[in-house]
Amino acid sequence: MKLTEAKQQFISSWGAFGTQWGIKRTMAQIHALLMVSAEPLTQDDIMEQLNVSRGNVNMNIRDLISWGLVDRVVMQGERKEYFTAEKDTWKVATQIIKERKKRELDPMLKLLSQLEIIEGDKKDKDVKQFIDTVSGIRKFGNQADKMLEMMVKADESWFLGGLLKIFK
């Protein structure tokens, strides 16, 4: 397979993969493009390579920056802004975990702990089922939260090498 074709397929698949996880297709594609690009790109480069509008690129780039996955790069003597993506997969993954945890998991756990405090007879089977379900999810979520917290603080070699020992 030729590089151009492989790039194309990678970008397109990464976009499709992203949508399955609630990430906008174009955002995922821009991210993919920057990850496989050796040099930083301008908005125009991205527009051209992905065939999307200027506004679209601009907004999604800003999102990617807010996710901590893309950085602005100043090229000496150049007027235009350049953009580059973090290439280290471990850093990318932990960054995504960190952000989704902050934006989604933490608020959800906060809500669940509030929902557990409900009026009514704890002997009533509907009340009991509600509390059991919600507290079960909350406990699991809290444990997952702790695990992810430690994961983002750990380093890659732990993940690649040490993890297997856990399961013996």
Next chain:
Amino acid sequence: MKLTEAKQQFISSWGAFGTQWGIKRTMAQIHALLMVSAEPLTQDDIMEQLNVSRGNVNMNIRDLISWGLVDRVVMQGERKEYFTAEKDTWKVATQIIKERKKRELDPMLKLLSQLEIIEGDKKDKDVKQFIDTVSGIRKFGNQADKMLEMMVKADESWFLGGLLKIFK
């Protein structure tokens, strides 16, 4: 807070949470409703409680069954079908992991390993960056795959109790 209100809020939040992860709002809401319901429900019960159409309920119930999260229940002497959800959070979580792994992660890893085999000078910086990125993601993905594989085989007490020791 009253049970009815809490249920309402749980279902609505679970639906919103789901959409952020690429799950249809109604599917997530049906799942939420069944998880907090002590008794199995019929399609009509669900239609009424969530204010959605028969077709919608039917399709999403089938999806939930295919995800292994909901079961048909035969109520003796009843003509209608009843549905119930797995209530054990650990089982729910591992089931979702198992399915998403099978449907999304595994095919992605398969694709990535194919994309690594590209023609061209490995000294070329674009070729090198492409291979490095793709193989970095693939290696990480494979490790995550292994970890999840073991997780779904482990049991809940391991997760709740034993996991912390890992990080010492």
Next chain:
DNA sequence: CTGAATTTTCAAAATAAATTGAAAACAATA
């Protein structure tokens, strides 16, 4: 300050995704 290059914004348009509802298929009963 002026003007050209560049970035940002956002209402409108296009696209994609989810939902409806009625007809068809199916299942159980008599």
Next chain:
DNA sequence: TATTGTTTTCAATTTATTTTGAAAATTCAG
């Protein structure tokens, strides 16, 4: 087998999301 209750299907519709593109704002050089 005919009737009735129930489930399933899917084309049409509605709703939600994403994208566009042109105008406004910003930035920089002279």
